[in-house]
Amino acid sequence: MTSPADQASLDQWYPIGAKFDLSIGCTSDRLLSTDLVVTCTSERVVSVQDSSGRALPMLERFGLIWTSLGTPPAGLFLLPEADEPDRRVVGCGSVLLRASGLRIIENFLDMAHFPFVHTDVLGAEPYTEVRHYDAEIRRNDDEVWATNCQFYQPQAAASAKDGIVTDYAYRVMTPFATVLYKTCPNAADRQDVICLFVQPMDEDRCRAHPIMFIIDDESSDAELVQFQQMIFLQDRIILENQRPVLLPLGPRAEMPTRADACSSAYRRWLKEKGVTFGALVGA
Numbered sequence: 001m002t003s004p005a006d007q008a009s010l011d012q013w014y015p016i017g018a019k020f021d022l023s024i025g026c027t028s029d030r031l032l033s034t035d036l037v038v039t040c041t042s043e044r045v046v047s048v049q050d051s052s053g054r055a056l057p058m059l060e061r062f063g064l065i066w067t068s069l070g071t072p073p074a075g076l077f078l079l080p081e082a083d084e085p086d087r088r089v090v091g092c093g094s095v096l097l098r099a100s101g102l103r104i105i106e107n108f109l110d111m112a113h114f115p116f117v118h119t120d121v122l123g124a125e126p127y128t129e130v131r132h133y134d135a136e137i138r139r140n141d142d143e144v145w146a147t148n149c150q151f152y153q154p155q156a157a158a159s160a161k162d163g164i165v166t167d168y169a170y171r172v173m174t175p176f177a178t179v180l181y182k183t184c185p186n187a188a189d190r191q192d193v194i195c196l197f198v199q200p201m202d203e204d205r206c207r208a209h210p211i212m213f214i215i216d217d218e219s220s221d222a223e224l225v226q227f228q229q230m231i232f233l234q235d236r237i238i239l240e241n242q243r244p245v246l247l248p249l250g251p252r253a254e255m256p257t258r259a260d261a262c263s264s265a266y267r268r269w270l271k272e273k274g275v276t277f278g279a280l281v282g283a
């Protein structure tokens, strides 16, 4: 499924891979239905070009190489926790998904699926109720936030020993980049930070780049990655089977319920921006 990208989507930064995973030489990649050529040496990424040979802007952050097909902001969104020296930075690889990038972000914002999709890990019956929380578009920052979210979780993190009521806050910085702040089982006054950065290759095909900045002295890297990948693979089954494939943003799109307050704010924000790549706007 290929259609031209809207200007708002073109003007964002997108990750195209971890610095050390990109192959040496010229490799092809894809972003917003456009073919890219990425040229790397063993030391660094030399250039990212579109198929006409135009050099694209490039930056490096969170161990990932980012590029843009349009006119992006001067730098990426701020994430100060990423620079705290005692946090573990856990890159969870990149996952290819046959799904709309907007659907992937919306699924990440949805707590209602925890007991049914991540059973006995991020949720469990009969604790299926999504308690009231606050969702808003923050105009000054141009971000979507959901705060005061709480959910009972049998195993909130790789290191969690018992079920706890986990506090969550969600933040959407760009249409295809989101972060979750959640109760840290190992540090009462701090929060684990879990990012999901999506590289929309086509409207219905993406590469997701999850990365975590967490406080955990106990678990091994392998355990942390395994935990996150288990969660992500459970989501993948749901995401690849969602219908319609594209995120409905048209006038007849389904009316969200109270539990979907964050999703509703996200969709409103996308519509205001004119984001259509990965969206179904006519229905």
Ligand SMILES: [Fe+2]
Pocket: 107, 108, 113, 117, 118, 231, 234, 235
């Ligand atoms: Fe999930």
